[in-house]
Amino acid sequence: MSFMWFGTTPRVNIRDPELVKEILSTKFGDFEKPEHSPAVALLATGLAHYNDEKWGKHRRIINPAFHQDKLKLMFPAFSTGCAELINRWKKLVDSTSDPCEVDVWSEFLDFTGNVIARTAFGSGDEEGRRLFHLQREQAENVIMHRNAVPIPGCRLLPTKRNLRMREIDKEVRGILSSIINKKLEAMRLGDARNDDLVGLLFESNIKLSQEQNNSKRLALTTEEVIEECKLFFFAGQETSSVLLTWAIILLSVNHDWQSGARQEVFQVFGDENPYLDGLSRLKIITMIMYEVLRLYPSGDLLIRQTNKELNIGKVTLPPGVQLCISLLHIHRDPQIWGEDAGVFKPERFSEGIAKASGNQVSFFPFGWGPRICISQSFAIIEFKLALAIILQNFSFELSPTYSHAPHTIIALHPQHGAQVLLHKL
Numbered sequence: 328m329s330f331m332w333f334g335t336t337p338r339v340n341i342r343d344p345e346l347v348k349e350i351l352s353t354k355f356g357d358f359e360k361p362e363h364s365p366a367v368a369l370l371a372t373g374l375a376h377y378n379d380e381k382w383g384k385h386r387r388i389i390n391p392a393f394h395q396d397k398l399k400l401m402f403p404a405f406s407t408g409c410a411e412l413i414n415r416w417k418k419l420v421d422s423t424s425d426p427c428e429v430d431v432w433s434e435f436l437d438f439t440g441n442v443i444a445r446t447a448f449g450s451g452d453e454e455g456r457r458l459f460h461l462q463r464e465q466a467e468n469v470i471m472h473r474n475a476v477p478i479p480g481c482r483l484l485p486t487k488r489n490l491r492m493r494e495i496d497k498e499v500r501g502i503l504s505s506i507i508n509k510k511l512e513a514m515r516l517g518d519a520r521n522d523d524l525v526g527l528l529f530e531s532n533i534k535l536s537q538e539q540n541n542s543k544r545l546a547l548t549t550e551e552v553i554e555e556c557k558l559f560f561f562a563g564q565e566t567s568s569v570l571l572t573w574a575i576i577l578l579s580v581n582h583d584w585q586s587g588a589r590q591e592v593f594q595v596f597g598d599e600n601p602y603l604d605g606l607s608r609l610k611i612i613t614m615i616m617y618e619v620l621r622l623y624p625s626g627d628l629l630i631r632q633t634n635k636e637l638n639i640g641k642v643t644l645p646p647g648v649q650l651c652i653s654l655l656h657i658h659r660d661p662q663i664w665g666e667d668a669g670v671f672k673p674e675r676f677s678e679g680i681a682k683a684s685g686n687q688v689s690f691f692p693f694g695w696g697p698r699i700c701i702s703q704s705f706a707i708i709e710f711k712l713a714l715a716i717i718l719q720n721f722s723f724e725l726s727p728t729y730s731h732a733p734h735t736i737i738a739l740h741p742q743h744g745a746q747v748l749l750h751k752l
């Protein structure tokens with residue numbers, strides 16, 4: 328445990344798996360996620376109203392969106408997104424020379440954004456696509472905001488960027504309100520689909536209201552549903568695109584693993600389009616995914632803030648202290664993973680996560696405990712499907728223009744892009 332200051336906030340760095348377990352599994356109310364800065368809040372404040380005090384044990388009932396049966400309904404949206412990606416890459420290779428250089432980072436941002444747009448609002452929904460572009464622009468503005476020299480009150484000034492951020496927020500809210508109202512009307516007429524996120528949110532919202540004294544009032548207000556939808560864009564796009572990006576980079580330099588994974592995909596699916604049930608039979612791809620998430624966890628830092636005086640290990644902390652859990656440090660700690668902790672070795676996971684991590688909380692790319700990622704299954708299916716289809720259609724190697732510079736801006740990005748050379752199979 329080490330101490331530091333973050334501005335005026337005291338911070339404690341946590342590296343010990345036992346303490347990680349203690350902090351992440353502590354019952355609701357002892358810790359909260361710290362509030363977002365106002366700039367990030369414009370992008371998504373959903374996390375703020377995952378307020379434990381307000382939602383208590385019901386907090387997760389509003390998010391059943393990614394249960395296995397619901398994922399089946401969403402699978403066509405994943406497949407359509409993948410087909411579009413592959414067709415675009417094929418055209419690119421055909422229109423240039425083979426091999427063709429592609430920056431997979433920006434490609435995967437588009438892909439995961441499209442998947443979220445479809446799974447959130449229904450296939451081919453233009454409003455979903457518009458939202459995705461607006462939220463993407465908003466994310467870029469937030470990043471520039473975070474990189475700017477912090478001058479107190481500067482966010483309130485009517486600068487070009489500040490005005491644009493508010494304009495985007497207004498348009499996003501307008502589109503989401505219209506989608507939500509259309510859904511409500513469809514539900515009233517008994518004509519609502521429940522295979523997209525908004526439909527599922529409403530379904531669980533009504534269920535929760537019924538559980539709460541059979542009240543007719545919906546548990547979530549429209550405003551809260553709007554924030555929920557914004558959060559899904561924010562939480563679901565960057566993380567998944569980062570995972571696919573690092574996987575392609577690592578497989579570009581580990582050709583034996585790339586060929587092994589391709590062989591496995593052909594064994595399970597042949598030339599057929601991958602289907603949901605078959606994805607769970609992809610053992611090598613699962614090992615690769617875990618090893619990528621170990622070395623390049625999409626979100627590399629989890630933060631909690633003490634709500635009251637608490638004993639953490641042997642130390643008593645006052646309220647208001649931030650606890651920073653660095654996934655990067657723990658995932659790469661040689662004392663836990665051995666001297667080759669920094670080396671890509673998917674075989675570590677050949678007997679599962681518990682064996683690889685020595686039965687301790689030393690591998691937790693999706694978080695751990697009560698606030699674990701609600702969309703873990705969604706993200707895993709999206710990853711396996713996309714990688715399987717890419718491997719069926721292309722081989723790839725690192726481009727000479729690629730320079731390895733992982734850096735954290737919200738998620739662990741490749742700073743200068745992720746250029747690879749694609750060969751059509």
Ligand code: HEM
Nearest residue numbers: 559562563566567570625629692693694698700701702706
């Ligand atoms: C590779 C993909 C992903 C990774 C590595 C990932 C990782 C994480 C982690 C580490 C947390 C816990 C944060 C904490 O404890 O402070 C989290 C929470 C969350 N994730 Fe994901 N995530 C991924 C994909 C997604 C997707 C696709 C969505 C939505 C469609 C999503 C929605 C959320 C939400 C809403 C939370 C907040 C849960 C809460 O606070 O209770 N994530 N994710």
